[in-house]
Every structure is written in structure tokens, then in C-alpha cells.
Amino acid sequence: MTAIRAFAPSRRAVLTATAAAGGGLLLRAVFGPPPARAVMMGSAAVLTAYIRIDADGSITILSKNPEIGQGIKTMLPMVIAEELDADWKDVRVEQAPVDSTRFGRQFAGGSWATPLNYVPMRRVGAAARQMLVAAAAQTWQVTPDTCRTEAGVVHHDASGRSLGYGALAATASRMPVPDLAAVPLKDPRNFRIIGQRIPGVDNVRIVAGEKLFGIDVTVPGMLYAVFVKCPVFGGRVARANVDAVKMLPGVRDAFIVRARDANPGGQPEGVADGVAIVATTWWAASRAREKLDVVWDEGATAEQGSEDFAAKASRLGRGAPAGFLRRDGDAETALKGAARVVEAAYSYPFLPHMTMEPQNCTAQVGDGKAVLWAPTQYPEPGARLVAATLGIDVHDVTVHMTRAGGGFGRRLRNDVMAEAAWIARQAGAPVKLLWDRSDDMRHDFYRPAGFHFLKAGLDPSGRLVAFRDHFVTFGRGGKPADTAIMDPNEFPAGLVPHLDYGQSVMDLGVPTGPLRAPRSNALGFVFQSFIDELAHQSGQDPVAFRLALLGEPRVLPHSSLWRNELRDFDTGRMASVLRRVADNADWSQRRALPPRTGKGVAFYFSHFGYFAEVVQATVTPAGAVGVDHVWVVADVGSQIINPSGAENQVQGAVLDGLGAALGQAITIDRGRVVQANFDSVRPLRMNQAPPVDVEFLRTDRPPTGLGEPALPPALPALCNAIFAATGRRIRSLPIDIGALKA
16 A cells, blocks of 8 residues: 555545635635544644635635745645636735644644645645636626636636636635535646745745744743753752842843653653743843852763763674564575675764754743744644643643744754743743753754664675664663664565564663654665665675665555554665666766765655665865765655755755764763754855755656655765775764775
């Protein structure tokens, strides 16, 4: 089966229309639960959308999901406007309010926005268009099938009459509501909006510096807060000089906050132990923080550190796994009989999210109610967390969703909302809680580190016949931590006759969570780098070796461990993007490159997307790595809704991956994060950013998301390019330039 089929709306979808103030049309679509056989995220989804058509012809479309820089605030309205047959210049886009009863689940994550919303939002627009046509037909006393629409106007060609949507809106609001499951949709060949390069609807406002982001929020009577937590995860306040801090200029209050892990979902994202300082300005609060003296009870995590993790992983990796994720054939016997055996140990570090906008939330609490303004990726769980933290009903929590200056999975966690609400209630005034960069770096939910001990066997012809991975990961009580997991169907599973995936778990007190392309952002580096090693050991071209491994086109199960959704892996689709990127990158001529310049290739399947990438890199005699060019070919289905936004997402994901490989790691020492700012965990600088060429292959599959799947191949493609340039393998990240000196 293919999971994406489940995203079509059910027949329980209903549409309601009412006359809007001023004579316009207000259209609401409500989608009921999908059939029991559907594979969806979590519980059954309820999706809603609003279209407002005013008498003057202006059209307002609400965008239901958070905008975190992925372009969703532009893309979803484009889909509705296309089937509505609107003129885009007449469309105004507004952020929808947070309301699960009207909009269903509103979130940004997992590259789900397109697969979950593409068909439902098309049907919303098509239903509205059908009602407008019916209104025109009634007005002219003709049949609807003799009318057509174009750019916000209904035409009756036989009589030469036409009416704009604004003139028809009031009448349309009284038309019978179509069955959403039955409304006809446009032939994609007739699209006028979908497929066009449309700038982000907020671009001008962002350039003008208008207040769109959470960090921009101000409310009457607002105070500012900083919240100081133990540098060791899980530590508690023993004592603090809060009375002295209260006397400092601008400070209104300072108090100890006790931990409240009130998250109903069980994830540790409630309020941590710490000290809050509330002041008339953030500067005053921040200066007062410098005078704060806290004695901490650091707790058990103070005994943990990166060096100890690496040493323990090495010991575990040499032994038998604690358990197995997958066992095919007899890997042990096959390895003993292999013509050539290749072994390697790979590792990758903890990573922070490094959003440009630090964590922040503005909260107003009183009379048993809470109102919050937050740049959150997942507002509804945030509201539940705040309600549980304050001991109030979730219906008494209102969340205003602001634009977010980056998310990458960090803002799926709503700890800052719980903290802001608690501090605001204690302070008795509206409070903006704003983390500084060191808070953001040292109190994250990190991409977990991991260790892989790999062994593979090749037959005399160079064919891969045996494959083993002992994955040493992190967790508690033998259970892996959040996103510290590996799919039992991880490539090349299903393509090698004898394969073992073993796993051992080390205890961890450091919080972890999803980072852009969770799991895949690390596993892609490991498996595609090791596959490259095998290609070279077999004496084969790395592209040819991968194509031989993919074999004839067929579909393999690829069950993601997140949300238990099924995502089938089509080897033919992957082979197609791999061949194409090799052509685009002039792969066959790679040996003609200058000394210490090389090309590397990698592919990866994640979030329904098939991506193959080639990186060209040059390594100086001093070991410095420069990325010269990146070529990307992707298959994400039949339609690219907004090519401008799509290319943006792919290029951004590739650059994120390159940045992680070149200079990013979080190290733990005595239970605390060592790094504090961008000087020690380096985002990719502008002068390091290469050209990234992007091509999309159109296939007869439903369109899927683009926020994440371009990232995983970028890291191994770079590391494989470095090997081609220097003959030295990168098996641990970030890249150590000292090991690359001539």
C-alpha cells in the first residue's frame, strides 16, 4: 500500500456557506474523520478552511498552519485560489486563528503540509467556484454547464455576459452546498496559479521590518522576563539571592520557579526548576541576571559527558547488541564466506536547532484564563501544556500563532509557553519571556548523537551480500530517547540477502527531539558514506554500485517509526533521480577535476521524497574544505505548487546539511552543554554557501512535502567528495580539517 492515498477527504466532509458582512461570501469546509483503513498522523484529522469573498471582489484566504519559513502561508492559499479560479492579485492571505474545532490539527513538521492538505484545499476552492457558477447561472437563468470561470469572473459565452465574484458572492452564499467528495477538480494542465513562481505573501512586510514574529509582540502593561535554569539538565535550585536581585534598577520581581513537568503527552517539556527575573525592560532583566547568584543541586546527569559516551559506545560496539531491529538470512555466516569484508565505525554529535529567532513567548494570565502569543510549530499541544501547568481548563487558553523565525523541529516543543504562562501568573502582569542565544543553545531538545559499528561482505564480483550495523544510541531503561531511533527498513535493508541491524542503548539525561529530517539527518550520513566505501572497495563507480544495489524497479516497505505511518520505498523512483543527478553533475567527467577537488554522490528517501545529490568540494593543503557546487534532483510527485518556494526549501535544506557537517556539534561535559553561541556552533556563512542547482522530476504520484528530504543526502555527498579529493574518509562529524592536511 501507499500511505499517501489516505490523504483524500472522506465523504463525511461538509461545506457551509453564509453571507458575510457587506454582502460577501464566507465559506467554511469541515472534513470529517477518514476511513478506519487510512494511515494518518495520530488520531483522525479534522481539516477546515475559510474563503471570504467580499462585494468588491477581494478574496481573503486563511492559511491554517504555522509559518516557520517554509512558505506554507503562501502555498496553501495558492492551492485554494487555483481551484477557486481566482485572480491571485485579488487574493489577500491571513493567518488563521488557532482553533482545532474549526481547522483541525494546525502544525508545521514532518513535511506534512502538502500531503495532508493538497486535495482537501483543492476541494474547498472547487466547491466555492461551483457555488459562484450556480449563482451566476441563476442570475442569468441559464444552466451552470454553459458557464465558465476565469480569474475571478464567471462568463456566459453564448450571451457575452460576465459577472465578477464580488457581484455574485451574496447570491452564492444562498446556493446549495456541494458534496466536497464529489466536486470536480481542474485538470492540472489548466492550472494558472499552481506551478507559478509566487513570492511569499509576507516578503514585503518582512523587508519593511513590520511586526510579524513572536519576538515583536507587545501588549499593554507588558513586562519582560528572563528565566535562568540549571546548566545541568534536571538540576534544581538549592538557593538564590532573589531578594538582592529584586532591589536592582528596573526589576519588578524575582522568584524561584519549581519544576512542573505538566505535559499531558508525557514528554519532558514542562517548566523546569529555575529563577525568573521580571523587569520593565528586557535589558534591565538581562543585566540583573548578571548579579544573580544561584546554588544548584545538579543531580545525576552531572556524571554524564561526551567523552564517556564515546568510550562506552566503543566498548558496546565491540560486543553483541542488546537486541535486534532486523535480521535477514545469516549475516554471520555470509560475512565469514565473503571475498572481501569491510568494517568501519561512524559517529555523529548532538546538534542544536539554532533558530535565528530565539525562543520567546508573551503571556497574559488572570481570572483563570491565559492568552499567549507564541511562534510555535504546534499550538494545540502548547495550549494543553499551559492548561496543565496552570491547572485550568484548556478551553480557557488562547494561543495567537505568530510567524516564527525558524523552527526546524525545536518549536514542536512548547516549554517556553509553559514557562511564560507560569511567570506571568506569578508576576501578576503580562510578561514577554525571551531567551538569549546561550539559553537557546544550552536548553534545547537536541538531535541525539549516535554511534554505528558497520561490517559488510562483498562477493568476488563486488556484489554486496552481507551487511551488519550495531547501532549504539541513547535513552533510558533500554528504550531509545526521542528520535534516537533507527528504522528496521533503513537502506539497504531488503536489498541485501544477509543483514543484521542490532541496537544497544546508553542512559542519557540530556533532552532530545526532532531536528529537520529527524533520524534521516544522521543516518543518511552513516549509510550513504559506508555504501560509498563499499563501492570503492569493490572497484566500482559509486553511482553504478548504487544502481546495481537498487536493482530492478520494485516497491519495498519502509515503515517510519514516527507515528507508525507506512511509507513505501520505490527503487525505480530512486534510480531515476540518481541517474539524472549524475547527468546534471557531469559525473562521468569527474576524474578530470583539478588535484584535491572531487565529486561525491549520495541519495536518500525520507518524508515521501526521493533525493539524489552530487557535491563538488575542494580541500586546501591546510585542510580547509570549500564546497564548489551542489546538484540536486528530486522526485516529490506530480506537482510543484510554488517553484520559488520549493527551490528555496531544497536549497536551504542542503545548506543546513553542509553547515552541520562543516562546523556544528554540541558536547556535554559534567551534564552541561559546553557551547553557548554561534562562535562555537557555526551556521554556514554566506561565503561558504555554494550554488545549488535543483531539478524536480515529475512522476504520476501525489505531491509531497519539501521541508526536510533534501537535507540527508547533502552530508554524505560532501564527505564522499572529500574522499574523492583527498583519499581520506570522514567517519565522524563535524569534519576535522586537521585530518585533511596535505
